[in-house]
Each structure stands twice: as structure tokens, then as C-alpha cells.
Amino acid sequence: MRQEHIDEPVAVRADFQGGTITPLAFRLRGREYRVARVNARWVDRVPRHPHFYFSVAVESGDVYQLQLQAGDLVWWLDSVTLEG
Amino acid sequence: MEEARPPADGTGTLLHVDIDAFFAAIEQQRDPRLKGRPVIVGAGVIASCSYEARRAGLRAGMTLSEAKRLCPEAVILDGHAQVYRCFAAEIFARCRQVAPAVETYLDEAYCDLTGTERLHGDLLEAARGLKRSIREATGLTVTCGLGPNRMLAKLVGKTVKPDGLARVTAAEADAFVRDLPVEKLPGVGHAHARTLRSLNVRTAGEMRALPVEVLERLFGAPGRLLHERCRGGDTAVVSEREIPLSISRETSLHRDSADRREIEGLLEYLTGRACRTARELGIRPRTISVRLRYSDGEGDEQARSLRQPSDADPVVLALALETLGRLFTRRVALHLVGLTLSNFARAGAEQGALFDEREAGRRVALYRAFDDVRRAYGHGVLVSGRALHLKGHLEEDEHGFVLRTPSLTR
Numbered sequence: 341m342r343q344e345h346i347d348e349p350v351a352v353r354a355d356f357q358g359g360t361i362t363p364l365a366f367r368l369r370g371r372e373y374r375v376a377r378v379n380a381r382w383v384d385r386v387p388r389h390p391h392f393y394f395s396v397a398v399e400s401g402d403v404y405q406l407q408l409q410a411g412d413l414v415w416w417l418d419s420v421t422l423e424g
Numbered sequence: 425m426e427e428a429r430p431p432a433d434g435t436g437t438l439l440h441v442d443i444d445a446f447f448a449a450i451e452q453q454r455d456p457r458l459k460g461r462p463v464i465v466g467a468g469v470i471a472s473c474s475y476e477a478r479r480a481g482l483r484a485g486m487t488l489s490e491a492k493r494l495c496p497e498a499v500i501l502d503g504h505a506q507v508y509r510c511f512a513a514e515i516f517a518r519c520r521q522v523a524p525a526v527e528t529y530l531d532e533a534y535c536d537l538t539g540t541e542r543l544h545g546d547l548l549e550a551a552r553g554l555k556r557s558i559r560e561a562t563g564l565t566v567t568c569g570l571g572p573n574r575m576l577a578k579l580v581g582k583t584v585k586p587d588g589l590a591r592v593t594a595a596e597a598d599a600f601v602r603d604l605p606v607e608k609l610p611g612v613g614h615a616h617a618r619t620l621r622s623l624n625v626r627t628a629g630e631m632r633a634l635p636v637e638v639l640e641r642l643f644g645a646p647g648r649l650l651h652e653r654c655r656g657g658d659t660a661v662v663s664e665r666e667i668p669l670s671i672s673r674e675t676s677l678h679r680d681s682a683d684r685r686e687i688e689g690l691l692e693y694l695t696g697r698a699c700r701t702a703r704e705l706g707i708r709p710r711t712i713s714v715r716l717r718y719s720d721g722e723g724d725e726q727a728r729s730l731r732q733p734s735d736a737d738p739v740v741l742a743l744a745l746e747t748l749g750r751l752f753t754r755r756v757a758l759h760l761v762g763l764t765l766s767n768f769a770r771a772g773a774e775q776g777a778l779f780d781e782r783e784a785g786r787r788v789a790l791y792r793a794f795d796d797v798r799r800a801y802g803h804g805v806l807v808s809g810r811a812l813h814l815k816g817h818l819e820e821d822e823h824g825f826v827l828r829t830p831s832l833t834r
Contacts (some may be wrong), residue, residue, distance in 0.1 A: 341455070341457075341499055341501065377456075379453060379454055379455065379456055380450070380453045380454045380562075380563060382507060382510040382511055382514065382562070383510060383514070384506065384509075385510075386509075386799070387799050387800065388796075388799055388800055393507070393510070395453075395454040395455065397456065403454070403455045403457070405454075421455055423457060
């Protein structure tokens with residue numbers, strides 16, 4: 341497993357129904373990646389405004405970590421984990 | 425919170441919640457490609473490993489070189505302390521929904537359910553509901569043990585790991601403990617077990633033949649506790665521990681180094697992080713301990729006391745650097761450096777210097793401003809003094825420098 345840090349703001353299409361945030365797709369460098377599965381979600385409540393984290397698998401199988409910072413409602417793409 | 429001692433007549437009910445293979449399970453949760461594979465989290469030594477890895481003979485504390493020899497296909501990850509902290513916080517929040525007093529550690533919690541029978545009805549069912557709720561919220565499994573005291577709750581849970589639930593009642597306690605090897609009792613480590621074996625005492629039942637005076641002579645004050653525990657008793661309370669016992673921050677170096685600038689920079693950075701945690705908890709340490717491990721495996725540690733408890737970075741750092749100077753005497757590269765703050769006083773509870781109040785007030789305001797900025801934008805946005813040297817040498821994320829073996833508050 342190889343993790344690469346990306347640390348870029350990204351545009352994310354997400355579902356907020358029922359008070360649950362579910363990222364559906366994100367756009368990185370002009371290409372749209374559809375979320376095939378949300379593997380895990382967790383919240384960091386230590387910062388003044390919570391940060392919502394998501395580990396998502398895209399259709400290729402690669403695993404990305406997305407983050408929504410509740411303070412400014414900006415989505416960040418933290419990293420990608422690649423096989424090998 | 426006021427501490428309540430469990431009733432000595434065995435009518436109390438304690439629930440022990442243990443997160444199964446904590447760090448490794450989270451990594452498998454975050455990346456499903458790791459499921460079913462032996463996963464190790466740690467740097468230098470195994471901090472946590474999956475059950476697949478345990479089946480290959482791996483266990484926490486084993487060196488990674490030994491682990492690789494035993495299980496070459498294991499996936500080794502450095503770990504993500506901040507992620508683990510978030511998962512633990514979620515699990516412990518759910519424990520607090522069912523129990524009025526919860527004592528938490530890194531990957532386990534003691535929940536005092538004494539007196540909640542009217543609220544919950546069947547406590548075994550309440551524990552089952554807690555397990556379900558934790559699983560739904562985090563995807564993680566926990567093992568729960570119910571017993572009339574802390575020790576029995578934990579011991580009975582160990583018999584059904586992972587993802588188990590078991591109960592031992594006060595009536596069953598005697599038989600449950602009698603045949604346990606002495607090493608299984610909390611407080612009996614390798615040294616104590618060796619001493620007991622030399623007396624031909626191998627089980628808790630055999631230990632009961634030793635009078636309390638003999639146990640005290642052998643093991644000091646803890647001997648009285650062991651006298652109680654080998655009979656299935658444990659009067660230790662569940663404490664919310666608003667004041668932690670210690671705050672540790674340590675890391676192994678990305679490459680073993682004898683470069684004083686790098687080591688002092690790391691120590692300054694670790695001091696900043698530990699002091700910030702202390703300030704956020706409203707506590708000030710009296711004791712500061714610096715720990716080193718050399719690249720040849722030898723280690724050293726020294727603790728020293730401040731004249732006044734302090735949470736100010738420069739005060740703590742000055743003593744930490746002085747201690748480092750005394751400790752780091754060998755001409756061998758360092759593999760790990762760590763700092764522990766302990767022996768805390770509540771901020772404001774200690775006497776201040778009479779004429780320094782204005783200066784102290786200015787300093788408090790300054791650190792409050794630093795902490796606010798770091799809380800909003802990450803610890804790494806403000807780096808001072810020697811730690812500046814780390815810029816460009818260590819990776820950074822939104823939480824500051826990425827440490828190889830970050831540790832948590834206990």
C-alpha cells in the first residue's frame with residue numbers, strides 16, 4: 341500500500357439527506373471520480389468547527405480520503421492510497 | 425465527578441469495553457483491500473496488529489524485523505493517531521450514553537453500570553445494544569465483559585475476544601478466578617510471576633494460601649491489592665479522570681540521527697504539542713520526563729520537576745532541553761525521542777509569583793492566541809525556535825509535522 345498526499349480543495353457532489361453526509365463524486369484536475377463506496381467516516385471535534393472525514397473507494401478501486409471542514413464548508417482531498 | 429467505590433458485596437456491575445485490534449481494525453475499515461490480510465500498525469515495534477496477523481504469531485510489542493520474518497506478507501502501516509483518536513472519541517461517547525461513569529484509555533473503557541438496572545433492565549441486553557450501536561457508528565467490533573468489579577469484567581471479556589460478550593456474576597467469581605494463572609491477574613507482571621513461581625504458586629487459587637503480610641513483604645503496597653484480586657475482589661473505582669495521569673508525545677526519527685539541531689527541534693515540537701494539550705485540559709505539569717532510545721536498542725529516561733507547575737512552552741522546554749543534555753551522552757545515533765508531562769495541578773490552583781502576575785497574564789493571553797490559531801489552522805502553522813529546523817525535513821499535514829509514532833494522552 342502506498343499513500344500519496346494530495347491536500348487540494350476539491351469540488352464534491354454530496355448527499356446531505358437525513359442529516360448524514362455522503363459524498364457521491366468529486367472532481368480532481370478536470371476529471372470526475374464517482375464514489376463507489378464509503379468505506380469509513382469519522383469526525384474530528386477537536387478543532388473549533390468539526391472536520392468530517394470520509395474514506396471512499398472510487399470505481400477503479402483506489403481509496404481516497406476526503407474532508408469537509410464545517411467552518412468554511414470547503415471540501416479537501418487529503419490523500420489517495422494505491423495498491424503496491 | 426464524584427467517584428463511587430463498587431459495593432464490596434458484589435452487587436455492583438462494571439462493563440469493560442475493549443476495541444478489537446483497534447488501530448489495525450480502523451485501517452482495514454478505511455481501506456477494504458486490507459480486510460482478511462495481516463495488517464501491522466507501528467514503527468519499530470508493533471503497536472497493533474489484525475487478527476490475521478495474530479494467527480501468524482504476531483503480537484503487540486514485537487519488533488517489525490521479527491514480524492517480517494514470521495509473516496512476510498504482512499502489510500505494515502505507520503499509523504494515523506489523529507484518526508484513531510476520532511474513532512475512540514465516538515466509541516467512548518456511546519459508552520457515556522449508557523453509563524454514568526466511564527473511565528477511558530487508548531482502546532478500552534470501564535463503564536460503571538451499578539444502579540442502572542431500572543433504567544436498562546437486563547444489563548446484558550444493554551451491553552449488546554452498546555456493541556450494536558458502536559458497530560453501526562464506526563464499523564468496529566468491541567468485546568464486552570460484565571462483572572461485579574473492574575478486574576472480573578475485563579478478565580471475562582478476554583475469554584470471548586473478538587466481538588464477544590460475557591458475564592461473570594459475584595456468585596461465579598470465586599470459581600472463575602481460582603484456576604487462572606497468576607500472570608492473568610492485573611498487577612502481576614513477569615517479575616512478580618517469577619517470584620510466585622519460585623514459591624510454587626502458579627494459580628490465583630494457590631496464591632490465596634499466602635497471607636496479606638507475605639504478599640506485602642514480597643511486592644510492597646500492591647501486595648494488598650493482589651491479596652484481594654486472587655479472591656476475585658477489586659475495589660478500584662471507575663474514575664472519569666478529568667486530569668490524565670500523563671501526556672506523552674514521542675516519535676521515532678525518520679532516519680536515526682545524532683544531529684543535535686534535529687533532536688532538539690523535535691523535542692521542542694513535542695513539547696509544544698504536549699503543552700498545548702495540557703492547556704486545553706486546564707492542567708499544568710510538575711514533572712517532565714525525557715525518553716531516548718538509541719539506534720542500538722538501548723534506552724534511557726530521566727524525570728525532573730519544575731519549581732512551579734507550568735504549561736508554558738519555554739518553561740517546560742528549558743527543563744526538557746537540560747534533561748536531554750544530561751541524557752544524550754553516548755556517541756550513538758538516536759532512534760526515538762519522547763517527552764512525558766505528569767503530576768498535574770489544575771491551572772490556577774497553584775500559587776503564582778507575587779510580582780510576575782502581569783507578565784504571567786500576558787503569557788497566558790499569548791498562548792491562548794497561539795492555541796486558537798493552531799486549533800483553526802493546524803498546529804504546524806506556528807512553529808518556533810529550534811523546531812523551524814524540521815521544516816522541509818519532515819512531512820506536514822493540517823495537524824503539523826507527521827510523526828512516525830505519535831502517542832496519546834493517557
